[in-house]
Every structure is written in structure tokens, then in C-alpha cells.
Amino acid sequence: MASENLIDIKDLNFSYDTRAILKGINMTMQRGKVIAIMGGSGSGKTTLLRLIGGTLQPSSGYVKFAGQVVHELNRDALFALRRKMGMLFQFGALFTDLSVFDNVAFQMREHTDLPESMIRDLVLMKLHAVGLRGAHRLMPNELSGGMARRVALARSIALDPMLIMYDEPFTGLDPISLSVIGNLIRRLTDALGMTSIVVTHDVQESLKIVDYVYFIADGVIAAEGTPQQVRASVAPFVHQFVHGEEDGPVPFHYPAKQYRSDLNLEDPVV
Amino acid sequence: MQRTTMDLWVGLFVVTGIVALMILSLKVGNLNVYNPSQSYTIIGNFENIGGLKVRAPVKSAGVVVGRVTDIQFSTETYDAVVTLSMDSRFSFPKDTFASILTSGLLGEQYIGLAAGGDEAKLQHGDKLMKTNSAMVLEELIGRFLFNKASEDDSL
Amino acid sequence: MFKHIVSGIQNIGHRVIESVWRLGVAARFFLLVLLKSSTSLRRFGLVVRELYFTGVLSLIIIVVSGLFVGMVLGLQGYETLQKYGSESAVGTLVALSLVRELGPVVAALLFASRAGSAITAEIGLMKATEQLAAMGMMAVDPIARVVAPRFWAGVISMPFLAAIFSVMGVFGGYLVTVVFIGVDEGSYWSQMQSAVDFRFDIVNGFIKSCFFGVAVTSIAVFEGYDAPPTAEGVSGATTRTVVTSSLVILGLDFILTAFMFRGVS
Incomplete structure (x- = not known):
């Protein structure tokens, strides 16, 4: 069971109009693991998550989730599939018109016919798992950023999914909230037997908790490996990324004309 | 819930x-006041309807007893054919007199019915025998001036 | 110079194509909302919740404006009519203008700026903060769960609001002309009743407000759903909702009036 692959990604290509975002991605993700996908801003990480969730269609190749090819499913099958997935959005994306309790109860009420008393117990259990049982009456605008993300985490595990995808879970958090979220991701993955995909550019925090890392740059997998391998890696890109160096394979300058000609230091072309 | x-x-x-x-x-x-589901229709020919409009009330003794539902021009008699939808609670003698009147000096125009003495009642689709046209201000003034002039002549 | 003219024409053409394109998208979205309305009917609680925000919260502005519009109509109507000695017809004037035109139109304009803009802003913000995407990932269709209930709540509340507006206006006219100025109360009501027809005036006014309700709410939900997911995007969409709905209300009013009242007084 533990060695079985939950997700297989094969030769995945995706482009917006003519702009290629992903070029021939191959990945395998085993059940029960926490996998990090790292890369600079705009490298196609979030696009990859959307392809797994089936909100985008690949140009070629496929994503296979639990044996089903995601983009070949019809609407009903896709919605059935998504019930097995949870997703934590960058800033939580809590429903602002619902209380914390109702946010966590949202999927249970939409997808199940459970009696209200049982929903109450389940919601409090989920909130207890993220340490916010006492906050169930609050509205989302009364929560701090870290608390909102924990509530969103509780909401995404509401129906005990097989997979949770985290889109930049560490962005904009203070160090304490950051390690709280990191540890929660690890603990919940182990306790519930889920698989987690963490899209992030927070190298230090994620290396502490993940089992395997993929680096994406310019739409291709630049490097992969376990955290130990990554830390020890001498590949220029990985080294630049892990140590946060300014210049390297990822250039500091956006591609541009010659500096001199941009400043009109050369003779103008008549 | x-x-x-x-x-x-x-x-x-x-x-x-x-x-x-x-x-x-x-x-x-x-x-x-007026329920068109229980009604009967009668027709009246008028030489001149003035400013009468569709939906204008039909009144008898000041009470609304029906409404104008249609106004057509007849190319046979060269006058106006006015269709009246009458409340079936009120029936009128055959020789009822219909005239086009004005409520107030500048008010809307309506059809006034004055009941006659006939035993037979108006039925659905019947035609009003006696009608009186609308007052047209120009005609009224013209007649007044003409009368005045003939009075002066006779003096 | 020539280049400027060409680029200007290109610009206009581009804008026209863009607008037609958007209109097509809006029409498809409108159909989608109708198709996905079954959830709203099955779980009517969702619509009731939105009725509170679109209907109940619009009541105050509708009641107050209706009262004032009626009072102004009564005052102006009286001033004009008394010159001809027919001030008793003021009830007719107030009621006909309200029931046929001002009730549906002004209530719809107020509704567009009060509830329409709120709907757009709310849906736009839900999109900008990824709430709609989150809902989609939870296998809940945002159009069925978020858009359709708001649409139906708007469609339901619009005729009620227009009727309340007209009644308040007639009452406002009564206050000014009968209570303050002293027009005969009996002639105020009786002239009104003999002139206002149920089928032609009240039913037509009701039909108008239904059309306006559909127009305003579909514009509002579309603008919200289509808004670029940024702060400027949402504020721009909110403005567009108010502007577009106002123009559509007035244009639609002309078309409907031409259909309904042509040939009759």
C-alpha cells in the first residue's frame, strides 16, 4: 500500500495560447508521502496543481490520480474525484460569509446527508486537530493569517481526502505560525495516511518536513531528490535556490536589449 | 433547518x-369594479368620436358599466365603429341612447348611456341605434358665431 | 497622421469586437445560471439568505425614495393642474406615472446601485480571494452554489420592491395633496381608480419590473463572476454593473413601453 503510487504524471505539457508553461513533466508520488514542488515565482508550480485538480486541461501527456486519467473524466466523475482531494489555497480562501464552524462543515453539508449533530462532532474534531476548536464561532475576518490557514487546513481535511495540495502555505506567516503549519502538514499526513503536495519556495521550512523534492524551472524538472540529496547537491540551480543566491543559472536580469542601447548611448539607428 | x-x-x-x-x-x-370575464359586447356607430380612446369608460348615470374595447373606421358608412364591452350585470333597452361626453372641462372622454323605454334588451353583438357624436370645439364655436350672425341679421 | 487615424479605427474595431465577444460570454453565462438553478430550488434556504441581502436591505432606500418621489409628483402635479382648475386629477397623475413608469424604473435604478453593486462586489471578491476556486476544488459548482441563489433572489425581490415603491409614492402624493394642500380626498382616490386599469397599468408595470429584475441581476452576477481577480478589477466591475444596468433599464423601459402602451392612451 505504502509503495503504491497515488499520482503518475507522464510527459505533461501545458501552454497558455502559445506560451509553454510546462514542458514534459514526469513525476510519481507515493501514498503517505509529503512531496514538495519548488521553483521560482512564475515557474508553473500552481499550474501543475490545477492540472492535478482537473481545473486545467493539459496540451499533451496526462495526470493519473488513483489509476484514473484526470483530464479524460467527465464532469460528474471529475467532481467525484475532487471529493478525494483537498486543496489549501495561498491565503486560505475561507468563505468570508460563513463562520469558522460553517466553513469546515461546508463540504459535509454539500456532499453528505449526515445529521447536524454528527456534523458538529466531526467539525469540532477537525478543528481540534489544528488546535482551533475554541475559535469555531469566529468569522474569518477575525482570524490572523496563520489561524485562517489552519482553519482552511481543517476544511480541506473535512472529508478525509486521499490527497491534499498546498499552494504556497508558508507565504506571509510569522516564524511561529510557519512552523506550526509545517508541523501540521507532516502530522496530518502521517495520522490520516494521506499524501501531501506542497508547492512552495520556502526552502528551509519545507526541507524539514518533506520526503521528496522536485525543482521546477522554466517548465521542466531541474532537479529532484530527498532533502538530504538536495542539501548536498552541487547542481548550480539547486545550489542557487537552496542558498538563495542572487545570480546563477536563474539570472538576476530579465532578458532585455543591450543595456547601452536601451540608454541610447549608441548612435541612434536612422 | x-x-x-x-x-x-x-x-x-x-x-x-x-x-x-x-x-x-x-x-x-x-x-x-370591472371584470372583463363576465361581459357582453355591443357596437355603436358614431359620426365623430372626438378624442375617445380604447379603454375609455362607458358610464350610465355616472356609474361605470363597461369599457371601450375597440375603435375602427368603417369604409361603408364612413363613420367610427366603436365596440363596447359591457358588464353583464347591467342590461340596457334596445333604444338606449349613447353619446360621447367629456368629464370636466379638460377631462377624458367617455361614452354615456341613457336608457330608453323599449321592452327588449340589448343582446351580445347588438348595434346601438341612437348615437350622438362628440362635441368638437371648432364646430361648437362655429355654430355659436353663425347663430349670433343670423340674430344680428334678423334685427 | 495617417498612422494615427488607422490606429484609431483599429482601436474602435478592436473595442467593438471585444464588446460583442463579451456579450456572447455573458449570454452563455446567463444560460449556464438558468441550467444550474435546480440547486437553488431544492435548497431554497440559500435563496432566502440572499433575499435578505438584496430585498430586505434595499427596503429602506426604496420606501424613503418612493415617498419623496410621490410627494414631489403630488406637489408639481398640483401646481400645474390647478392652473386648469383640474387639481382633483392629481391622484391620476401621481398613480399613473408611478405605476407605469417611475415605480418600476426608479426602483430598478435604486436596486442596481444598492443590491446590484453589492452582488458584483461580493462575487468579485470571492473570486479574487480564490473562494470560488476553492469551492470548485471541493467539487461544489460555484455557479450553482453562489451565483444562482443571488440571481433568483434579485429576480424575486425586484417586482416586490417596485410595488412597494409605487404604493409609497401614491401615499406620498396623498400626504402632500390631500393632507397638506387640501385636495378633496374622495376625488383623489376615485379619479385615480377610474383612470388606473388593472390589466393595462398594474400588470404591465409588474411585467416591466420583472424584466428589470432579470436584467439587473444577470448583469450584476456576470460582472462579478467575470471581474479580473484584483482590487481594481472588482471596483471596475462594480462601476460597470451600475452603469450598464442603468442604461439597460432605461433602454428596456423604452422598448417595453412601446410594446405595451402603443395605440392606447
């Missing part, structure tokens, strides 16, 4: 809306 104060407000809103619609129908409009 839990009941909330929000539900109460929405309920009140819907009730207010329905009450407003009922006030419009009953108090502002005249839904209770």
Missing part, C-alpha cells in the same frame, strides 16, 4: 411586497 431572524425579515419583506401589490390592484387600480 434552523430558523433565524433573517428568515423572519425575509418573510416580512415578502408579505410587504404582496400587500403592496394588492393595494395597487384594489386601491389604486379598479380591479373590483
Whole structure:
């Protein structure tokens, strides 16, 4: 069971109009693991998550989730599939018109016919798992950023999914909230037997908790490996990324004309 | 389903809306006076209808007893054919006299019915025998001036 | 110079194509909302919740404006009519203008700026903060769960609001002309009743407000759903909702009036 692959990604290509975002991605993700996908801003990480969730269609190749090819499913099958997935959005994306309790109860009420008393117990259990049982009456605008993300985490595990995808879970958090979220991701993955995909550019925090890392740059997998391998890696890109160096394979300058000609230091072309 | 104060407000809103619609129908409009489902139609030819319009009231002794439903021009007799839809609660003798009148000096025009003495009643589709045209201001003034002039001549 | 003219024409053409394109998208979205309305009917609680926000919260502005519009109509109507000695017809004037035109139109304009803009802003913000995407990932269709209930709540509340507006206006006219100025109460009501027809005036006014309700709310939900997911995007969409709905209300009013009242007084 533990060695079985939950997700297989094969030769995945995706482009917006003519702009290629992903070029021939191959990945395998085993059940029960926490996998990090790292890369600079705009490298196609979030696009990859959307392809797994089936909100985008690949140009070629496929994503296979639990044996089903995601983009070949019809609407009903896709919605059935998504019930097995949870997703934590960058800033939580809590429903602002619902209380914390109702946010966590949202999927249970939409997808199940459970009696209200049982929903109450389940919601409090989920909130207890993220340490916010006492906050169930609050509205989302009364929560701090870290608390909102924990509530969103509780909401995404509401129906005990097989997979949770985290889109930049560490962005904009203070160090304490950051390690709280990191540890929660690890603990919940182990306790519930889920698989987690963490899209992030927070190298230090994620290396502490993940089992395997993929680096994406310019739409291709630049490097992969376990955290130990990554830390020890001498590949220029990985080294630049892990140590946060300014210049390297990822250039500091956006591609541009010659500096001199941009400043009109050369003779103008008549 | 839990009941909330929000539900109460929405309920009140819907009730207010329905009450407003009922006030419009009953108090502002005249839904209770005239019900076109129970009616019979009669026709009248008028030499001149003046400013009479479709939907103008038909009154007898000042009471609304029907409405004008159609106005056509007849190419045979070269006059106006006015169709009246009458409330079936009121029936009128065959020789009822219809004239086009004006409510007030500048008010709307309506058809006034003055009942005659005939035993037979008007039936659906019948034609009014005696009609009187609308007053046209120019004609009225013209007649007045003509009378004045002939009076002066006779002196 | 020539280049400027060409680029200007290109610009106009581009804008026209863009607008037609958007209109097509809006039409498809409108159909989608109708197709996905079954959830709203099955779980009417969702619509009731939105009725509170679109209907109940619009009541105050509708009641107050209706009252004032009626009072102004009564005052102006009286001033004009008394010159001809027919001030008793003021009830007719107030009621006909309200029931046929001002009730549906002004209530719809107020509704567009009060509830329409709120709907757009709310849906736009839900999109900008990824709430709609989150809902989609939870296998809940945002159009069925978020858009359709708001659409139906708007469509339901609009005729009620227009009727309340008209009643308040007639009452406002009554206050000014009968209570303050002293027009005969009996002739105020009786002239009104003999002139206002149920089928032609009240039903037509009701039909108008239904059309306006559909127009305003579909514009509002579309603008919200289509808004670029940024702060400027949402504020721009909110403005567009108010502007577009106002123009559509007035244009639609002309078309409907031409259909309904042509040939009759």
C-alpha cells in the first residue's frame, strides 16, 4: 500500500495560447508521502496543481490520480474525484460569509446527508486537530493569517481526502505560525495516511518536513531528490535556490536589449 | 433547518411586497369594479368620436358599466365603429341612447348611456341605434358665431 | 497622421469586437445560471439568505425614495393642474406615472446601485480571494452554489420592491395633496381608480419590473463572476454593473413601453 503510487504524471505539457508553461513533466508520488514542488515565482508550480485538480486541461501527456486519467473524466466523475482531494489555497480562501464552524462543515453539508449533530462532532474534531476548536464561532475576518490557514487546513481535511495540495502555505506567516503549519502538514499526513503536495519556495521550512523534492524551472524538472540529496547537491540551480543566491543559472536580469542601447548611448539607428 | 431572524425579515419583506401589490390592484387600480370575464359586447356607430380612446369608460348615470374595447373606421358608412364591452350585470333597452361626453372641462372622454323605454334588451353583438357624436370645439364655436350672425341679421 | 487615424479605427474595431465577444460570454453565462438553478430550488434556504441581502436591505432606500418621489409628483402635479382648475386629477397623475413608469424604473435604478453593486462586489471578491476556486476544488459548482441563489433572489425581490415603491409614492402624493394642500380626498382616490386599469397599468408595470429584475441581476452576477481577480478589477466591475444596468433599464423601459402602451392612451 505504502509503495503504491497515488499520482503518475507522464510527459505533461501545458501552454497558455502559445506560451509553454510546462514542458514534459514526469513525476510519481507515493501514498503517505509529503512531496514538495519548488521553483521560482512564475515557474508553473500552481499550474501543475490545477492540472492535478482537473481545473486545467493539459496540451499533451496526462495526470493519473488513483489509476484514473484526470483530464479524460467527465464532469460528474471529475467532481467525484475532487471529493478525494483537498486543496489549501495561498491565503486560505475561507468563505468570508460563513463562520469558522460553517466553513469546515461546508463540504459535509454539500456532499453528505449526515445529521447536524454528527456534523458538529466531526467539525469540532477537525478543528481540534489544528488546535482551533475554541475559535469555531469566529468569522474569518477575525482570524490572523496563520489561524485562517489552519482553519482552511481543517476544511480541506473535512472529508478525509486521499490527497491534499498546498499552494504556497508558508507565504506571509510569522516564524511561529510557519512552523506550526509545517508541523501540521507532516502530522496530518502521517495520522490520516494521506499524501501531501506542497508547492512552495520556502526552502528551509519545507526541507524539514518533506520526503521528496522536485525543482521546477522554466517548465521542466531541474532537479529532484530527498532533502538530504538536495542539501548536498552541487547542481548550480539547486545550489542557487537552496542558498538563495542572487545570480546563477536563474539570472538576476530579465532578458532585455543591450543595456547601452536601451540608454541610447549608441548612435541612434536612422 | 434552523430558523433565524433573517428568515423572519425575509418573510416580512415578502408579505410587504404582496400587500403592496394588492393595494395597487384594489386601491389604486379598479380591479373590483370591472371584470372583463363576465361581459357582453355591443357596437355603436358614431359620426365623430372626438378624442375617445380604447379603454375609455362607458358610464350610465355616472356609474361605470363597461369599457371601450375597440375603435375602427368603417369604409361603408364612413363613420367610427366603436365596440363596447359591457358588464353583464347591467342590461340596457334596445333604444338606449349613447353619446360621447367629456368629464370636466379638460377631462377624458367617455361614452354615456341613457336608457330608453323599449321592452327588449340589448343582446351580445347588438348595434346601438341612437348615437350622438362628440362635441368638437371648432364646430361648437362655429355654430355659436353663425347663430349670433343670423340674430344680428334678423334685427 | 495617417498612422494615427488607422490606429484609431483599429482601436474602435478592436473595442467593438471585444464588446460583442463579451456579450456572447455573458449570454452563455446567463444560460449556464438558468441550467444550474435546480440547486437553488431544492435548497431554497440559500435563496432566502440572499433575499435578505438584496430585498430586505434595499427596503429602506426604496420606501424613503418612493415617498419623496410621490410627494414631489403630488406637489408639481398640483401646481400645474390647478392652473386648469383640474387639481382633483392629481391622484391620476401621481398613480399613473408611478405605476407605469417611475415605480418600476426608479426602483430598478435604486436596486442596481444598492443590491446590484453589492452582488458584483461580493462575487468579485470571492473570486479574487480564490473562494470560488476553492469551492470548485471541493467539487461544489460555484455557479450553482453562489451565483444562482443571488440571481433568483434579485429576480424575486425586484417586482416586490417596485410595488412597494409605487404604493409609497401614491401615499406620498396623498400626504402632500390631500393632507397638506387640501385636495378633496374622495376625488383623489376615485379619479385615480377610474383612470388606473388593472390589466393595462398594474400588470404591465409588474411585467416591466420583472424584466428589470432579470436584467439587473444577470448583469450584476456576470460582472462579478467575470471581474479580473484584483482590487481594481472588482471596483471596475462594480462601476460597470451600475452603469450598464442603468442604461439597460432605461433602454428596456423604452422598448417595453412601446410594446405595451402603443395605440392606447
